[in-house]
Amino acid sequence: MPLHRTALFTLRSLLSERAATRVEIEAFRDARLRELIRHAWERVPYYRGLFERHGITPRDIRGVADLAALPLTSKRDLQGLSPEDVTARGVNAAKLITHPTSGSTGQPLAVRRTWREERLLNAFRRRAVRTYGRRAMDRVAYVGIPVALDPRNDRLPQRLLRRVGLPRFTVVDCLQPIPTIVRRLCELRPEVLSGVAGALWRVALAAGAAERARLRPRFVHVGGEVLLPAMRRQISEAFGAPVYDIYGSHEFNILAWQCRQSSEFHVCDDLLILEVVRDGRPVAPGQRGEVVATSLHSFAMPFIRFRLGDVATQGESTCACGCPFSTIRSIAGRMNDYLSLPDGRLVHPAEILGIVVRNASWLGEYRMVQERLDRVLLRAVPLVPPSSDQIAHLCHVVSGFLGPAVHFELTLLEELPLEPSGKTRVARSLVGSIYDGVEWSSPF
Numbered sequence: 001m002p003l004h005r006t007a008l009f010t011l012r013s014l015l016s017e018r019a020a021t022r023v024e025i026e027a028f029r030d031a032r033l034r035e036l037i038r039h040a041w042e043r044v045p046y047y048r049g050l051f052e053r054h055g056i057t058p059r060d061i062r063g064v065a066d067l068a069a070l071p072l073t074s075k076r077d078l079q080g081l082s083p084e085d086v087t088a089r090g091v092n093a094a095k096l097i098t099h100p101t102s103g104s105t106g107q108p109l110a111v112r113r114t115w116r117e118e119r120l121l122n123a124f125r126r127r128a129v130r131t132y133g134r135r136a137m138d139r140v141a142y143v144g145i146p147v148a149l150d151p152r153n154d155r156l157p158q159r160l161l162r163r164v165g166l167p168r169f170t171v172v173d174c175l176q177p178i179p180t181i182v183r184r185l186c187e188l189r190p191e192v193l194s195g196v197a198g199a200l201w202r203v204a205l206a207a208g209a210a211e212r213a214r215l216r217p218r219f220v221h222v223g224g225e226v227l228l229p230a231m232r233r234q235i236s237e238a239f240g241a242p243v244y245d246i247y248g249s250h251e252f253n254i255l256a257w258q259c260r261q262s263s264e265f266h267v268c269d270d271l272l273i274l275e276v277v278r279d280g281r282p283v284a285p286g287q288r289g290e291v292v293a294t295s296l297h298s299f300a301m302p303f304i305r306f307r308l309g310d311v312a313t314q315g316e317s318t319c320a321c322g323c324p325f326s327t328i329r330s331i332a333g334r335m336n337d338y339l340s341l342p343d344g345r346l347v348h349p350a351e352i353l354g355i356v357v358r359n360a361s362w363l364g365e366y367r368m369v370q371e372r373l374d375r376v377l378l379r380a381v382p383l384v385p386p387s388s389d390q391i392a393h394l395c396h397v398v399s400g401f402l403g404p405a406v407h408f409e410l411t412l413l414e415e416l417p418l419e420p421s422g423k424t425r426v427a428r429s430l431v432g433s434i435y436d437g438v439e440w441s442s443p444f
């Protein structure tokens, strides 16, 4: 598809989620996938090698119908590679915006994008939030992990907008004690409240009557972690507002957003191709499988049939609300428990996992379990075998954070055992988990 037609289609789609018909979206996806595969073949060493090993050339992929011929890629496949292997030739990897991992994903992976790609993906996220009623001048508070602005992501348009006070967006650090977060939100009085599901749920439970009266956002949107029905209800009751769930990831920004009418999730079909597969084959509506996605707008560091490690229930090919997007019914993504410590602290798991990731560059994948109040285990799969000094250093810094009353133990494994349900419980507390007692075999 010529560049100007891609740009026009995308611009029109971003202005309104109902601008394009299903037929137009499908034609766009076929054309864009062909371009992506040719680009990855010609310019990205990792994909060239992968396709060659599987005997695939760009001619074999005429559109989305041929997607199943392409091999899957997991985080593990990309983790040990250099930026030059996974980014496109001709793109200066040092100039790309790099997304650091917070640690709460369970598997760190640096994601790189150009400035333009970053704007574009953010625009797709904003389109989703607009469907919930977000207005340009809304005061928005986000309860999550603050990330320092990458200087490569700070150009003149953003600086000019900041000068006039836009966007009216404040990040409230979710690693702070919950009462501090509640106080800060009461000062901000956001018109739109957003954040990671677990933190907003705790804020909702902690807010007293006076605070609830002050906190009256028009709507709440959450993401990053599994939102259970009980959590949704309690957040909604506390703030007197509807709660919507957005399914996102570092690699894709937004993948799907909850429909206001049907409660299914609209897949962002004009941004990516999302497949729900079991044993590499797509599942039928109502069935569960693993999420595999291909970004149609990430060319600097492509993601092609990338395994997100999440489990979803496939929905219908169009939504009952009349939107031109396909749907998924539910997503069982990451579950992260807060940890209660013997000294009385209630700690967000990202605080500990952030320390882990910063102090163990050798780490591939990991899970943290608080077995008892005074015992925390980290099960880790190394990318390269760590030295005894590296292990001792990690244990020292994590133990220093947890305090002398907690015994911290590190176990190195070749691979992590899967949860029977297929969920990713990155941080789990056996002392008390909001996710315990949920029937996972049925959609929720």
Ligand SMILES: [Zn+2]
Pocket (backbone or CB within 6 Å): 259, 260, 261, 262, 266, 319, 320, 321, 322, 323
């Ligand atoms: Zn819908």
